[in-house]
Structures are given as structure tokens and as C-alpha cells.
Amino acid sequence: MFRLFLKGFAFAAAYLVSFGAVQAETTLKLAVGAPGSWETSIPEIGQRAGIFQKHGLKLELLQSQGGGETLQAVISGSVDIGIGTGLPGTLGAFAKGAPIRIIANECTGASEFWYVAADSKFQSLKDPDIKTMAFSTNGSSTHGLAQGLAAHFGSKAKLVATGGPVPTLTLVMSKQIDVGWTSPPLGVKEIDDKKIRLIAKGSDLPGMDNQTIRVITTNADTLKNRAADIDAFLKAYAETVEFLYSDPKALEIYAAIGKTTPEIAKRVRDEFVPKKFLLPNRTDGINAGMKEAIEFKYIPAALSADQLKELVQIRTP
Numbered sequence: 567m568f569r570l571f572l573k574g575f576a577f578a579a580a581y582l583v584s585f586g587a588v589q590a591e592t593t594l595k596l597a598v599g600a601p602g603s604w605e606t607s608i609p610e611i612g613q614r615a616g617i618f619q620k621h622g623l624k625l626e627l628l629q630s631q632g633g634g635e636t637l638q639a640v641i642s643g644s645v646d647i648g649i650g651t652g653l654p655g656t657l658g659a660f661a662k663g664a665p666i667r668i669i670a671n672e673c674t675g676a677s678e679f680w681y682v683a684a685d686s687k688f689q690s691l692k693d694p695d696i697k698t699m700a701f702s703t704n705g706s707s708t709h710g711l712a713q714g715l716a717a718h719f720g721s722k723a724k725l726v727a728t729g730g731p732v733p734t735l736t737l738v739m740s741k742q743i744d745v746g747w748t749s750p751p752l753g754v755k756e757i758d759d760k761k762i763r764l765i766a767k768g769s770d771l772p773g774m775d776n777q778t779i780r781v782i783t784t785n786a787d788t789l790k791n792r793a794a795d796i797d798a799f800l801k802a803y804a805e806t807v808e809f810l811y812s813d814p815k816a817l818e819i820y821a822a823i824g825k826t827t828p829e830i831a832k833r834v835r836d837e838f839v840p841k842k843f844l845l846p847n848r849t850d851g852i853n854a855g856m857k858e859a860i861e862f863k864y865i866p867a868a869l870s871a872d873q874l875k876e877l878v879q880i881r882t883p
Contacts (some may be wrong), residue, residue: 632702655705676768
């Protein structure tokens with residue numbers, strides 16, 4: 567009887583520990599711009615792989631049409647963390663008094679590319695007959711990239727906010743937009759199937775490999791009141807980045823998220839998004855991004871050292 571009691575006690579204790587672990591799991595709400603791309607899928611990949619759970623976190627992932635929409639969700643406090651907000655738009659919002667904080671690099675360098683329908687007459691962004699060129703939402707990284715590419719190639723095309731890659735592809739194929747934008751994996755198969763032609767890459771811009779284009783953000787109050795949760799998130803996020811480039815299982819998980827194949831997932835990773843782009847502690851591109859923000863009138867002048875210290879609070883996991 568005593569042995570049975572011990573077994574029963576051990577079972578109850580294990581149950582209570584397990585129940586306590588579940589109860590202790592903390593929920594963080596995330597707004598994710600351009601969902602389905604390699605870099606914006608990091609939180610979902612980490613959650614499906616059990617990495618965030620290991621750090622006591624449950625992520626509630628809310629999709630947005632782009633970085634501008636994500637930024638507004640963070641500013642309003644309706645989400646805890648924004649994934650993939652464009653740096654120029656973030657700088658502009660902060661300069662206007664928004665309670666926004668940068669807690670990590672999301673992507674340095676650009677995997678996005680611009681394309682035309684396969685039967686289009688356009689061969690280059692230099693073509694003066696191009697009337698319209700897409701980006702996702704105002705203040706997003708694709709907005710800044712589209713502005714930069716237009717200036718770089720001397721294009722006079724009207725820049726049009728078209729939302730995410732899927733509706734943009736529809737607009738291009740129906741001839742409502744001359745030049746569309748996308749983020750891999752969407753577009754890779756379409757190029758292979760000769761439905762579209764690549765016309766420009768975000769990486770065509772000089773110095774882009776060392777320029778931060780998207781960041782991970784939070785609200786100032788969230789950072790103040792939930793610092794421990796933010797730090798746990800960033801630790802799990804950094805572990806997920808390592809997982810992406812070291813474990814083949816990551817490709818299978820991403821293929822399911824991106825509705826593609828592990829083979830295309832590998833191409834996206836190896837051809838478009840090197841690991842160095844995604845290191846969350848990178849801050850070397852902030853100043854270059856600030857110059858772009860001034861050039862395209864997101865901010866009237868460079869932020870002071872004190873302002874940057876307040877805005878950029880990169881957390882080391």
C-alpha cells in the first residue's frame with residue numbers, strides 16, 4: 567500500500583508540475599507584416615519547433631498587410647511586438663512622438679524583388695513607359711525600397727500601395743500594375759514557370775547588404791512593464807535563427823507555412839536570405855537607414871544621439 571501511495575503521489579506531483587508549466591506560459595501578441603516570407607516566419611517556425619514554449623512563451627500571431635500596418639498596431643498597444651516594421655517608417659513615427667522602441671534587427675539587406683508579367687514589354691526599371699510600381703503599405707520597408715529603386719534607376723513610375731505579395735501578383739497578372747513586388751517564396755515558382763520575370767532586386771541598391779531595412783519593435787510601455795517577457799522572446803528568437811540555418815527540419819516547417827516545397831525553401835534561404843541578414847543584434851545599418859529616411863522625407867533631420875538611445879534599445883538575449 568505504501569508503494570502504491572508513493573506512486574500515486576509521484577503521479578500527482580508530476581501532473582501538478584506539468585499543469586503549473588502550462589499555467590506559467592505567457593502569451594505575447596505579435597503583428598507580422600508580409601506573412602509567409604522567410605524572415606517574417608521566424609516566430610511561427612520557432613513556435614512550431616517548440617522553441618518559444620521552452621522559454622515559457624505562447625505567441626499569438628496576427629497578420630498584417632505590411633510594415634506600416636504593423637507599426638500602427640504596435641503604437642496603439644494592440645499588440646506586444648511588431649515583426650518587420652520598416653526602419654524609415656519607424657524612425658518617422660518616433661520623430662513624431664510615437665511611443666515606439668526598436669528591440670532587435672529583423673532584416674539587414676533585402677530579399678524582396680520586383681517583377682513584371684512574362685509577356686510584359688518592360689525589361690528594366692529604366693524604361694520611361696512604366697507607369698506604376700508596387701509596394702506593400704505606406705511606411706513599410708518595401709515602400710522605402712521602391713523609392714530607392716525608382717531613384718536609383720531614374721524611374722518616374724507612380725508608386726502604388728498594393729498590400730501583400732498575393733494581391734500584388736493578381737494586380738500584375740491582370741495588367742492593373744506594371745511592376746509588382748514580392749518576397750520569396752512567392753515568385754520563385756512563378757519565375758521557374760515563366761509566368762513572371764524578375765526586373766529588379768532590393769539588393770540592387772548600393773550598400774544594401776549592410777543596411778537595416780526592417781526591425782522588431784515594441785511599445786515603450788510594453789518594454790517597461792514586460793521587460794522579462796521581451797527578453798525571453800528575443801532569446802527564443804535568436805535560437806530560432808540558429809535553428810533555421812542548422813537543422814533540415816526548419817525547411818520542412820517553413821515549407822508548410824509558406825505553402826511551398828522544402829527544395830524551394832532551401833533556395834529561398836540559400837539564394838535570398840543569408841544568415842547574417844537576420845542576426846537580431848545587428849545595428850550597423852541604423853545610420854544608413856536614417857539617411858534614407860531623411861532623403862525620402864520620413865524625418866526632417868537626423869535624430870540626435872539621445873533620441874537614438876531612447877529609440878534603439880537592442881536587447882541582448
